[in-house]
Amino acid sequence: MxxxxxxxxxxxxxxxxxxxxLEDAWRRTxxxxxxxxxxxxxxxxRGREQERAAVASRWLPVLDNLERALEHASSEDDSVVEGVRxxxxxxxxxxxxxxxxxxxxxxxxxxxAVHEAVSTxxxxxLVPGTVAQVVRPGYGPDDDLxxxxxxxxxxxxx
Amino acid sequence: MxxxxxxxxxxxxxxxxxxxxLEDAWRRTxxxxxxxxxxxxxxxxRGREQERAAVASRWLPVLDNLERALEHASSEDDSVVEGVRxxxxxxxxxxxxxxxxxxxxxxxxxxxAVHEAVSTxxxxxLVPGTVAQVVRPGYGPDDDLxxxxxxxxxxxxx
Numbered sequence: 001m002x003x004x005x006x007x008x009x010x011x012x013x014x015x016x017x018x019x020x021x022l023e024d025a026w027r028r029t030x031x032x033x034x035x036x037x038x039x040x041x042x043x044x045x046r047g048r049e050q051e052r053a054a055v056a057s058r059w060l061p062v063l064d065n066l067e068r069a070l071e072h073a074s075s076e077d078d079s080v081v082e083g084v085r086x087x088x089x090x091x092x093x094x095x096x097x098x099x100x101x102x103x104x105x106x107x108x109x110x111x112x113a114v115h116e117a118v119s120t121x122x123x124x125x126l127v128p129g130t131v132a133q134v135v136r137p138g139y140g141p142d143d144d145l146x147x148x149x150x151x152x153x154x155x156x157x158x
Numbered sequence: 159m160x161x162x163x164x165x166x167x168x169x170x171x172x173x174x175x176x177x178x179x180l181e182d183a184w185r186r187t188x189x190x191x192x193x194x195x196x197x198x199x200x201x202x203x204r205g206r207e208q209e210r211a212a213v214a215s216r217w218l219p220v221l222d223n224l225e226r227a228l229e230h231a232s233s234e235d236d237s238v239v240e241g242v243r244x245x246x247x248x249x250x251x252x253x254x255x256x257x258x259x260x261x262x263x264x265x266x267x268x269x270x271a272v273h274e275a276v277s278t279x280x281x282x283x284l285v286p287g288t289v290a291q292v293v294r295p296g297y298g299p300d301d302d303l304x305x306x307x308x309x310x311x312x313x314x315x316x
Contacts, residue, residue: 069241083227
């Protein structure tokens with residue numbers, strides 16, 4: 001236990017020292033103010049980016065299901081199917097506008113940073129180590145991936 | 159032109175006055191720091207809300223077109239149409255989760271704050287001043303409207 005500095009401990013008031021202390025305290029507070037301002041601007045940008053990504057990603061299951069529904073469509077030129085295909089294109093366009101273009105990973109070298117391997121396949125005409133099939137498309141550029149593509153990877157025949 | 163205070167203008171240094179000035183300056187900077195911190199937290203919340211609304215509203219034309227495409231569907235129980243209807247329900251659910259439930263304005267009193275009148279209609283069984291038909295659904299609660307409903311308003315027969 002250290003003794004408290006009570007009222008009895010009156011030190012001789014040194015104005016020059018007090019001025020130096022206050023200048024230092026003021027300078028540090030001003031520096032912190034500047035830091036907080038800068039951090040705030042950064043956080044605001046990052047917060048918006050995070051929110052944009054979070055909201056955009058909520059729509060991916062909707063797009064997946066829309067595509068799945070269309071897979072069941074036969075090749076006949078049904079006007080409903082045609083309309084829904086146009087809507088899917090529109091939805092893909094909205095995601096692209098938001099900064100998350102649909103990825104075309106077919107044939108690209110498999111990269112675990114942007115691809116999620118769900119299975120492998122080997123066969124003639126397939127280049128080992130490349131994406132043989134995209135099972136579920138990915139969205140967003142390599143450096144701002146919204147969702148990796150789920151892919152089947154080509155392997156050397158064993 | 160005011161004369162500059164050059165080196166020749168040395169005033170008598172008053173330590174007590176300098177201490178008071180510094181204390182005041184420090185106090186004001188500290189108060190501003192506190193304000194900036196509070197404003198920053200508020201701006202961050204508001205920035206996220208704005209971004210959420212902006213991104214969510216980008217999907218409304220997609221939903222509108224999906225509904226329009228389904229309107230062309232006949233009553234036959236086509237599996238594609240059934241699948242697409244389920245996707246539309248899912249999309250409406252995503253908007254609701256984001257805080258923008260689909261509005262059901264049919265029969266409600268017309269309110270220019272949340273309804274956009276596109277035309278009027280009069281006829282038997284219609285209550286004047288109410289929404290007779292929703293042409294394009296609105297989204298979001300009254301106090302956080304993402305988009306007003308476009309409606310046909312019932313009027314007294316002239």
